[in-house]
Structures are given as C-alpha cells and as structure tokens.
Amino acid sequence: xxxxxxxxxxxxxxxxxxxxxxxxxxxxxxxxxxxxxxxxxxxxxxxxxxxxxxxxxxxxxxxxxxxxxxxxxxxxxxxxxxxxxxxxxxxxxxxxxxxxxxxxxxxxxxxxxxxxxxxxxxxxxxxxxxxxxxxxxxxxxxxxxxxxxxxxxxxxxxxxxxxxxxxxxxxxxxxxxxxxxxxxxxxxxxxxxxxxxxxxxxxxxxxxxxxxxxxxxxxxxxxxxxxxxxxxxx
Amino acid sequence: xxxxxxxxxxxxxxxxxxxxxxxxxxxxxxxxxxxxxxxxxxxxxxxxxxxxxxxxxxxxxxxxxxxxxxxxxxxxxxxxxxxxxxxxxxxxxxxxxxxxxxxxxxxxxxxxxxxxxxxxxxxxxxxxxxxxxxxxxxxxxxxxxxxxxxxxxxxxxxxxxxxxxxxxxxxxxxxxxxxxxxxxxxxxxxxxxxxxxxxxxxxxxxxxxx
Numbered sequence: 021x022x023x024x025x026x027x028x029x030x031x032x033x034x035x036x037x038x039x040x041x042x043x044x045x046x047x048x049x050x051x052x053x054x055x056x057x058x059x060x061x062x063x064x065x066x067x068x069x070x071x072x073x074x075x076x077x078x079x080x081x082x083x084x085x086x087x088x089x090x091x092x093x094x095x096x097x098x099x100x101x102x103x104x105x106x107x108x109x110x111x112x113x114x115x116x117x118x119x120x121x122x123x124x125x126x127x128x129x130x131x132x133x134x135x136x137x138x139x140x141x142x143x144x145x146x147x148x149x150x151x152x153x154x155x156x157x158x159x160x161x162x163x164x165x166x167x168x169x170x171x172x173x174x175x176x177x178x179x180x181x182x183x184x185x186x187x188x189x190x191x192x193x194x195x196x197x198x199x200x201x202x203x204x205x206x207x208x209x210x211x212x213x214x215x216x217x218x219x220x221x222x223x224x225x226x227x228x229x230x231x232x233x234x235x236x237x238x239x240x241x242x243x244x245x246x247x248x249x250x251x252x253x254x
Numbered sequence: 255x256x257x258x259x260x261x262x263x264x265x266x267x268x269x270x271x272x273x274x275x276x277x278x279x280x281x282x283x284x285x286x287x288x289x290x291x292x293x294x295x296x297x298x299x300x301x302x303x304x305x306x307x308x309x310x311x312x313x314x315x316x317x318x319x320x321x322x323x324x325x326x327x328x329x330x331x332x333x334x335x336x337x338x339x340x341x342x343x344x345x346x347x348x349x350x351x352x353x354x355x356x357x358x359x360x361x362x363x364x365x366x367x368x369x370x371x372x373x374x375x376x377x378x379x380x381x382x383x384x385x386x387x388x389x390x391x392x393x394x395x396x397x398x399x400x401x402x403x404x405x406x407x408x409x410x411x412x413x414x415x416x417x418x419x420x421x422x423x424x425x426x427x428x429x430x431x432x433x434x435x436x437x438x439x440x441x442x443x444x445x446x447x448x449x450x451x452x453x454x455x456x457x458x459x460x461x462x463x464x
Contacts, residue, residue, distance in 0.1 A: 135439070138440065139440075141444075142440060142443060142444035143444075145444035145445070146444055149445070189422055193415075193419060193422055196405070196414060196415060196418040197411040197414050197415040197418070202406035203406075205405060206402070206405070206448060207445070209401075209405045209406075209418070209446075209448070210402060210442075210445040210446045210448065211444070211445060211446075212418065212421075212422065212425075213402060213422065213424075213446040214425075214442075214446055216421075216422040216423075216426050216429070217429035217439050217446075218429075218439075219426065220425070220426035220427075220429040220430050220439065221429050221430075221433055221439045223426075223430075224430060229347075230427070230429070230430040231347065231348075231351060231423055231426050231427070234351065234354070235350070235351035235352075235354035235355060235420075235423055236354070236358070236419045236420065236423065237418075237420075237422035237423055237426075238419070239415065239418070
C-alpha cells in the first residue's frame with residue numbers, strides 16, 4: 021500500500037518520549053515479543069483473582085472496580101461475562117476516543133484519512149453494542165474513561181494506532197475462552213476479527229508485518245492489557 | 255443484495271440449501287462465479303468435507319479442509335499464476351502461515367483422538383494476479399466467517415482459544431488482500447458475519463475436485 025503510506029510522510033516524525041509501556045512496545049520488537057509472551061503465559065487464575073489483579077494493576081482506574089462490583093451483584097456466570105464486556109467496553113471507549121482525536125487533528129487526508137474515519141466509527145459501533153450487551157445481561161455499563169493520547173505527527177499516530185489495534189485484538193483473543201454465553205462469545209468473535217483487520221491495515225500503513233506474531237495470534241490477559249493502556253487513562 | 259446485482263442469471267438461480275442469497279459469502283461466491291464463468295461453479299459436494307463423528311473433531315476437520323485449501327492456493331496456485339510485488343510477498347508469507355495452520359489443526363485433531371481428513375484436490379479458477387487476488391479475498395473472508403461461525407459450537411476451551419488465534423490471522427490476511435485490491439478491509443463493517451457450514455460450503459465447495 022505505497023499510496024496509503026504517503027499520508028504518513030507529510031509530517032516529520034517527532035522522537036517519541038520515553039513514556040508508557042505501549043510506546044516502548046511500539047518501538048521495540050523484542051520488548052513487544054517479551055511482553056506478549058508474558059501476557060500469554062499469565063493466566064489460569066480464577067475469575068475473581070483476575071478482576072482483583074486488574075484493579076490492582078490500574079490503581080487510578082475506578083472502572084475496573086465498577087466492573088468487579090457489578091460482577092458480584094449478579095449470577096456468577098453472567099457476572100463473568102458482564103465484567104469481560106465492561107472490560108472490552110473500556111478498551112473500545114479508548115479506541116473510539118483515540119480515533120476521534122486523530123480525526124480532529126487532521127493529520128491524514130485521502131484514502132488513509134477515510135480508513136481511519138471508518139475505523140473510528142466502527143469502534144463507536146462496538147461501544148454501542150457492548151453497552152447494550154452489558155445492559156441485556158443486567159449489568160451497568162462501564163463509564164467512558166476519557167482517554168488521553170499523544171497526537172504529535174502522522175507517523176507517530178499511525179504507529180500508535182497499529183499498537184493499539186494489535187493490543188485490542190490480543191485483548192479480545194485473551195477473553196474468548198473465558199466467556200460463558202454463546203451469544204456473548206459470538207459477538208466478541210465478530211468484533212475480534214474486525215480489530216484484527218484494523219491492525220493489519222495499519223500494519224501496511226506503517227510498513228510493518230500484517231501478521232507480526234506469525235501464523236498464530238498471541239492473546240493478552242486483562243491485567244497486562246490494563247497495564248498497557250494505563251498511560252492513556254487520565 | 256438483490257439478484258439483479260448478480261451478473262450471471264444462471265448463477266443467480268443456483269440453489270444452495272435454502273441459505274439466504276443476501277449472505278455475504280454466498281454473494282462472494284456468486285460474484286466469483288460470475289467472474290470466472292459458470293463452469294467453475296460446479297455443484298458443491300458436502301461429502302467432500304468428511305463428517306467424522308461430531309463435536310470439536312468434526313469442526314476441526316472442517317477447518318482443516320479450509321486450511322488445506324488456502325495453503326494449496328497460496329503455495330501451489332500462487333506459484334503457477336506468477337505473482338509480483340506485494341501479491342507475491344503476501345502469497346509467500348500467508349502460504350507459510352496457512353501451512354502452519356494445517357499442521358496445528360492436524361495435531362489438535364489427533365490429540366482429541368480424531369483422524370485428520372486427507373487433503374482434497376482443489377481446482378482454483380485463477381489465471382492471473384488479478385483473478386488470484388480476487389479469489390484470495392473470497393477465501394480469506396470465508397475463513398474468517400467460518401471460524402467465527404464455528405467458535406460458539408466448540409466444546410473445548412483450549413480448542414476455542416486455538417481457533418481464535420488462527421481466525422485473527424485469517425482476518426489480517428483478508429484485510430491485507432482487500433486493501434491491495436482496493437476493497438474495504440472491513441467488508442462487514444464493525445462486526446464480522448459468522449457463517450454457517452452450508453454457507454462456507456457454498457463458497458469453498460466448488461473449489462474441491464470431485
């Protein structure tokens with residue numbers, strides 16, 4: 021996609037500041053591989069331990085606590101699904117916010133701009149669907165964490181988008197086997213592959229592999245993902 | 255999707271076990287048929303997908319057949335057609351990844367005590383890079399829908415996790431191919447459509463030699 025990549029070359033790259041884990045992962049392939057390996061091997065904890073771990077790893081986030089308390093107020097299997105859906109909802113809120121900031125910054129035009137706009141509205145549709153699903157299960161949807169993102173240059177934004185979408189895809193994959201309801205699972209799978217399509221598209225844009233993990237995508241568990249997005253929470 | 259959008263009336267009349275013609279993949283299959291000519295849309299043969307006794311093993315064997323198909327498509331047909339540039343690069347990388355899926359699924363089937371199906375013989379109606387990529391798009395998008403459709407039926411959580419790990423790759427392939435040929439990388443918008451076994455057969459069946 022040489023023509024798409026042109027969109028990123030209109031702005032000079034600002035050297036990224038050494039900030040959160042996501043940016044480090046974005047820059048460093050080795051670091052990312054180690055991270056994903058670590059994320060993939062963590063697990064086997066009971067659901068309760070999962071949520072507690074998630075809360076512990078993001079001390080500034082009251083959203084995980086909301087999800088956890090919601091989870092305890094309803095039946096255990098629906099509660100698990102509600103917490104997973106609220107976790108996904110939180111990530112979708114972040115993605116949606118990210119794209120709206122990117123679009124507002126007008127860093128991209130033409131085909132690339134259109135694609136990013138499309139992806140943004142698809143993240144919006146995920147937010148709507150996940151909120152509805154949480155309510156249908158009798159839960160309370162997590163609040164919009166109102167993420168903040170560094171928007172510096174087209175190149176930096178495209179790179180960050182690639183990282184965020186890969187993380188999103190890994191996050192859904194990490195939950196698939198934990199979902200109880202077949203309906204919730206079907207919805208999560210339908211969203212999961214769209215995140216993957218976004219990630220691959222952005223891969224072509226930043227001239228990185230569309231399949232950075234090879235033939236088998238690596239899952240990421242809840243606590244790792246929440247730690248990774250922590251720099252983007254207010 | 256109405257039938258008038260389908261170029262070939264003979265294809266429009268193709269009956270496929272009562273599946274709605276509005277389904278994405280059938281549309282893809284019919285479009286492919288219209289492109290390659292009616293002759294390539296042979297009556298599909300569901301017995302080509304061996305039914306081995308139900309459950310996860312059957313689903314995995316179904317997936318294995320699709321992976322055989324994709325691997326052969328990239329690794330054999332891709333070479334015959336003669337690809338260049340990005341198409342060639344994708345065919346090489348994706349072909350290796352589909353082959354890895356074949357190995358993983360075969361191993362998983364054996365682990366569950368099943369017998370992996372034999373590799374069928376495939377007929378791919380692609381003659382040049384353009385028709386090859388058009389078919390690649392149909393196959394990859396079918397793969398995504400097939401795994402997403404089968405996912406909730408899987409009993410083993412381990413198998414589900416593996417299938418998820420594979421379908422994410424199919425989705426990445428689909429997006430890359432679609433971008434390359436100027437199509438939307440998200441043909442189903444925000445939610446990928448799960449496909450039933452019959453819908454997948456409608457798309458892939460004609461490519462399996464009887």
